[in-house]
Amino acid sequence: MAISSIQQMGRNSLSVIAGLGRAAFMLVGALKPSGRGVKLLPLLIKQLYVVGVQSLIIIVVSGLFIGMVLSLQGYTILVGYGAEQSLGQMVSLSLLRELGPVVSALLFAGRAGSALTAEIGLMKATEQLSSLEMMAIDPLHQIVAPRFWAGVISLPLLAAIFSAVGIIGGHLVGVDWLGVDSGAFWSVMQSSVEWQEDIVNGAIKSIIFAIVVTWIALHKGYDAVPTSEGISKATTSTVVQSSLAILGLDFVLTVVMFGS
């Protein structure tokens, strides 16, 4: 009994490590320059549309609401100390440092990551990937690489849009509805937000999240068991593992960037 459970544990960890290895090979294979004729740019534009443009609405709407909620919550607390002038600082720093990169990455994992997994998983199940190989087209270059680059380009842009829209939403609630002075809102924000410290660090976070989420999504699809059950499992584990990776990495990155 004990032996078999230890054996089970060993088998599990071996399969995790094997999965990591396959994921690494997939990424390297996709990113190394293709020997011949897969034109990346048209494929990339198509994927930027699917991955980026179609995620725009959910990012804008949730950014707006998160900015509004932050502003409302912050106001009710800050007004108790007579410090409602600092609302702009609170809203902008929480969006730029944490919520912008993290929430847009979570939404991206749910909106685009799951779709990528399901699409590639179904391609595998219907043997489209094998057909490409039969035609001497490397599916890593034709299918995986454009999706990877589209994700890595889209998510940082989406996070920037999220933060910008969130700040506008915070301004809407704080200044237009609750009556914080507009000049104080912007000037306190401008004196506390640093280009290097806050905006660039937030952008680095979202680039790292973009790589991780897209990589997980592509690997789960590429590695899926080619049955309907396998695809559904792969899609679920894309969302779960991406979310956990985002939140865990976010803590580590925050410690490195803002910990000292």
Place this chain on the structure above:
Amino acid sequence: MSKKIELMVGFFLLAGIAAILMLGLKVANSQLGGNTDTYQLIAKFSNIGGLKVRSSVKVGGVVVGRVVSISLDDDFSPKVVMNINSDFNKFPDSSSVAILTSGLLGEQFIGLTPGFVDEETEILANGDLLEDTRSAMVLEDLIGQFLYGNSED
């Protein structure tokens, strides 16, 4: 169809760049294109209170520069190096600096008071030391003086 997709992707990239520009210019107020030439002034205090790097240097409430470094000098007095915007380069060496607090418990900043000008004063230049300094008002010291001041006298 393909043209529409290309157009939408173009708009998406533009929107992303616009958002980054808005964050950079409107939110962080990084002074792109503005006059960012500065010169350094040094001041020694006996106590800097809660002054921090990047605290502002103000003349009559107008920000003219920022604190770039705070260190302890050889004689254990805090040494503050300030970057002053070179638009404001006409301060005489009789000027004085004081560490002030905005509001009762607010941020601390350096208040620079331009001094008199006569034949013997010179204009402060890069790396000059401001002689006339007044240290931070530390609230705990004030309370201490208030509580124990009478009995000590």
